[in-house]
Amino acid sequence: MRQSKLFVKTRKETPADEVSTNAKLLIKAGFVFKEMAGVYTLLPLGFRVIKKIEDIIRDEMNNVGGQEIFMTVLQEKQVWEKTNRWSDEVVDNWFKTKLSSGTELGLGFTHEEPIARIMSHYVSSYKDLPFYPYQIQTKFRNEARAKSGLMRLREFSMKDLYSFSRSKDEHDDFYEKMKHVYMNVFERLGMGDKTYITISSGGSFSKYSFEFQTLSEAGEDLIYIVDEEKKIAINKEDYNDEIVRDFDLKLSKNDLTEKKAIEVGDIYSLGYKYSKAFDLKFANEKGEDEYVYMGSYGMSPSRLLGSIVELNNDKDGILWPESVAPFQIHLISLVKDDKQVKVVEEVYERLKNSGFEVLLDDRNELRAGEKFADADLIGIPKRLVISEKTLLDDSVELKKRNEKTSTLIPINEIVELLKQ
Amino acid sequence: MRQSKLFVKTRKETPADEVSTNAKLLIKAGFVFKEMAGVYTLLPLGFRVIKKIEDIIRDEMNNVGGQEIFMTVLQEKQVWEKTNRWSDEVVDNWFKTKLSSGTELGLGFTHEEPIARIMSHYVSSYKDLPFYPYQIQTKFRNEARAKSGLMRLREFSMKDLYSFSRSKDEHDDFYEKMKHVYMNVFERLGMGDKTYITISSGGSFSKYSFEFQTLSEAGEDLIYIVDEEKKIAINKEDYNDEIVRDFDLKLSKNDLTEKKAIEVGDIYSLGYKYSKAFDLKFANEKGEDEYVYMGSYGMSPSRLLGSIVELNNDKDGILWPESVAPFQIHLISLVKDDKQVKVVEEVYERLKNSGFEVLLDDRNELRAGEKFADADLIGIPKRLVISEKTLLDDSVELKKRNEKTSTLIPINEIVELLKQ
Numbered sequence: 001m002r003q004s005k006l007f008v009k010t011r012k013e014t015p016a017d018e019v020s021t022n023a024k025l026l027i028k029a030g031f032v033f034k035e036m037a038g039v040y041t042l043l044p045l046g047f048r049v050i051k052k053i054e055d056i057i058r059d060e061m062n063n064v065g066g067q068e069i070f071m072t073v074l075q076e077k078q079v080w081e082k083t084n085r086w087s088d089e090v091v092d093n094w095f096k097t098k099l100s101s102g103t104e105l106g107l108g109f110t111h112e113e114p115i116a117r118i119m120s121h122y123v124s125s126y127k128d129l130p131f132y133p134y135q136i137q138t139k140f141r142n143e144a145r146a147k148s149g150l151m152r153l154r155e156f157s158m159k160d161l162y163s164f165s166r167s168k169d170e171h172d173d174f175y176e177k178m179k180h181v182y183m184n185v186f187e188r189l190g191m192g193d194k195t196y197i198t199i200s201s202g203g204s205f206s207k208y209s210f211e212f213q214t215l216s217e218a219g220e221d222l223i224y225i226v227d228e229e230k231k232i233a234i235n236k237e238d239y240n241d242e243i244v245r246d247f248d249l250k251l252s253k254n255d256l257t258e259k260k261a262i263e264v265g266d267i268y269s270l271g272y273k274y275s276k277a278f279d280l281k282f283a284n285e286k287g288e289d290e291y292v293y294m295g296s297y298g299m300s301p302s303r304l305l306g307s308i309v310e311l312n313n314d315k316d317g318i319l320w321p322e323s324v325a326p327f328q329i330h331l332i333s334l335v336k337d338d339k340q341v342k343v344v345e346e347v348y349e350r351l352k353n354s355g356f357e358v359l360l361d362d363r364n365e366l367r368a369g370e371k372f373a374d375a376d377l378i379g380i381p382k383r384l385v386i387s388e389k390t391l392l393d394d395s396v397e398l399k400k401r402n403e404k405t406s407t408l409i410p411i412n413e414i415v416e417l418l419k420q
Numbered sequence: 421m422r423q424s425k426l427f428v429k430t431r432k433e434t435p436a437d438e439v440s441t442n443a444k445l446l447i448k449a450g451f452v453f454k455e456m457a458g459v460y461t462l463l464p465l466g467f468r469v470i471k472k473i474e475d476i477i478r479d480e481m482n483n484v485g486g487q488e489i490f491m492t493v494l495q496e497k498q499v500w501e502k503t504n505r506w507s508d509e510v511v512d513n514w515f516k517t518k519l520s521s522g523t524e525l526g527l528g529f530t531h532e533e534p535i536a537r538i539m540s541h542y543v544s545s546y547k548d549l550p551f552y553p554y555q556i557q558t559k560f561r562n563e564a565r566a567k568s569g570l571m572r573l574r575e576f577s578m579k580d581l582y583s584f585s586r587s588k589d590e591h592d593d594f595y596e597k598m599k600h601v602y603m604n605v606f607e608r609l610g611m612g613d614k615t616y617i618t619i620s621s622g623g624s625f626s627k628y629s630f631e632f633q634t635l636s637e638a639g640e641d642l643i644y645i646v647d648e649e650k651k652i653a654i655n656k657e658d659y660n661d662e663i664v665r666d667f668d669l670k671l672s673k674n675d676l677t678e679k680k681a682i683e684v685g686d687i688y689s690l691g692y693k694y695s696k697a698f699d700l701k702f703a704n705e706k707g708e709d710e711y712v713y714m715g716s717y718g719m720s721p722s723r724l725l726g727s728i729v730e731l732n733n734d735k736d737g738i739l740w741p742e743s744v745a746p747f748q749i750h751l752i753s754l755v756k757d758d759k760q761v762k763v764v765e766e767v768y769e770r771l772k773n774s775g776f777e778v779l780l781d782d783r784n785e786l787r788a789g790e791k792f793a794d795a796d797l798i799g800i801p802k803r804l805v806i807s808e809k810t811l812l813d814d815s816v817e818l819k820k821r822n823e824k825t826s827t828l829i830p831i832n833e834i835v836e837l838l839k840q
Binding site for chain 1: 424
């Protein structure tokens with residue numbers, strides 16, 4: 001894409017109330033626009049990145065047998081009353097609204113209730129199970145404070161998968177599998193080495209659940225790392241002697257280092273809570289009715305977008321991992337002479353035709369320094385510069401965003417060298 | 421995909437309050453689940469169809485220079501007060517909600533205001549223009565009545581593109597181009613021959629606007645067809661002598677036949693209304709400030725989903741057009757013998773590896789008649805049956821959903837013959 005056609009420009013200023021690094025950088029670099037605290041529009045560059053995050057997640061969910069669906073934002077009171085989660089006393093971050101008839105509705109902050117209700121219409125036999133529907137959909141949480149940029153939003157993209165199993169054993173197998181699936185996602189997002197499977201309280205559903213926590217000074221959570229190699233940690237909030245016993249951990253609290261981390265995912269064993277509430281049963285092989293055993297598996301692409309920026313930035317801007325960068329190559333033209341511009345256009349076309357995603361900085365009115373500053377701020381992994389000087393050697397200058405030095409590469413070998 | 425793994429089954433019954441053909445068929449065939457009037461969850465088959473509709477729209481929008489973004493549902497009062505569209509007296513179908521602090525918010529029913537505000541931060545020079553952001557995003561309208569199934573929803577998917585031009589002339593060129601782009605979309609969705617570019621009132625923005633109306637007895641609109649060849653019509657509601665004069669139409673009202681139609685898209689010249697409200701200006705070539713000339717272009721994938729079903733059904737179920745069918749081939753196995761099942765599996769793999777999307781009915785417990793009834797209801801364009809009888813001829817039976825007769829095709833030529 002041509003930068004001259006991209007309607008978004010980098011900005012020097014950010015809104016006065018913006019304190020988080022991720023939102024500041026994403027606003028300055030033109031990835032998002034702040035509508036209000038905790039609510040951001042995705043501009044073309046931000047949209048490209050979140051699509052890539054979502055497609056990586058989608059790929060991993062499909063690989064494990066997930067089937068994509070799309071549930072609704074609007075939620076009926078009577079559905080949530082069945083589990084006692086309608087009341088604002090119980091759930092303090094509902095957004096509520098009303099039909100013109102006066103009937104109260106809520107905006108979905110999660111979807112256990114509606115999916116259990118849906119499935120009660122389709123499940124009848126043990127042959128129907130197990131299955132794993134998921135969606136990537138917009139959720140709403142009426143957060144009192146929204147100061148962490150894209151990491152704690154009032155309106156956000158969420159991937160939520162739900163598992164429906166015949167027994168606790170069948171569930172446990174899938175639950176274990178999902179730990180690896182989640183780690184695959186974080187690996188592919190370039191944050192695998194900093195992400196820990198973190199033991200935490202299971203809330204009202206089960207004794208324990210697991211969170212995925214990524215080390216970052218911007219995190220709102222504190223974790224104790226238990227096993228560096230196996231990437232196991234405990235949420236500080238939930239640490240107690242019982243956990244140490246239950247997980248047979250050979251450690252005392254003194255051995256533990258406290259680290260700040262961002263919660264980037266969580267997986268829950270829900271047991272029978274929702275299947276009982278919605279009468280979600282199946283006939284087993286003997287023809288006897290049993291309740292379905294449920295699990296839920298959350299992960300927010302918007303929060304991941306913010307987290308990736310927190311993990312990958314320097315004083316000049318963002319450093320996108322290859323897998324989610326808005327473009328792979330930022331081709332910067334510093335030439336104006338017609339013949340030289342033609343060379344730039346040829347390189348641009350050749351790279352695109354070879355399958356690279358290229359942002360071409362073809363803007364005439366900017367100086368070299370301004371273009372470089374924009375490139376650093378936007379953070380595309382590879383910068384290619386074509387100038388009068390590089391053309392004297394029939395070359396382009398390659399500089400990686402995460403390296404200080406640049407190299408000249410011959411134009412006629414450009415595709416081969418970049419593919420390496 | 422294997423039908424035995426698809427957690428959704430066809431249903432005999434539909435909710436008692438459901439009167440529309442499209443929703444009845446989509447519910448029975450397992451494409452959607454009704455959450456409440458005007459609010460439907462997309463199940464795996466429905467999700468596959470809407471993705472295809474969206475991708476066709478996306479492709480056409482990208483071809484005309486559209487840049488995809490993603491705006492927010494939550495809307496601030498003060499933004500909409502600038503154009504006097506906040507009040508429920510003026511806009512009667514807002515859903516409103518509140519932050520925990522008490523601040524009122526709305527759920528976006530359209531996005532002219534927020535996009536004009538966003539662009540006022542990025543546009544400064546004539547060199548920045550024209551450009552065409554668009555999104556495919558969920559919108560909310562608090563409809564008093566919601567009886568037309570997927571054709572009039574309270575929560576629905578919408579593609580809205582906005583054009584930002586330097587002058588009325590530049591706008592008019594793009595606006596004309598969009599008429600063709602819209603007709604391309606309807607053509608690709610298999611409804612081109614029934615869709616008319618329909619002159620209607622421009623509302624508060626301009627004298628006229630254009631709707632796209634598709635002939636159907638399920639439609640809520642009435643149109644007069646003016647030119648069958650050029651596919652021009654007039655909305656009956658807006659018909660008057662002035663239109664006949666302004667468009668130089670050689671006709672009298674007596675010549676006109678009234679037809680029922682579904683509004684499947686609309687395009688508006690917005691002029692300066694929003695750019696004035698949000699101080700959206702650019703410096704022209706002389707350095708003088710001018711307001712940006714705006715247009716908006718709407719089309720709802722959810723409504724198109726409903727419309728396609730209204731246009732393509734018979735007493736047995738849906739008949740999907742090839743371009744949006746959830747699968748291209750419904751492969752139905754009527755064999756149980758291991759050796760014969762192996763042939764089915766080989767055919768399934770070969771078709772998938774040749775690029776076909778195949779739904780394999782591998783369910784053991786159903787009789788042939790039940791499988792055929794399901795296939796007709798679901799409506800995949802090509803049905804392939806493998807039975808003991810067809811295997812005697814090393815063949816499969818091909819029946820198209822829109823034809824009465826079937827033919828035997830040899831298994832070893834199956835890919836070649838289906839690709840024709």
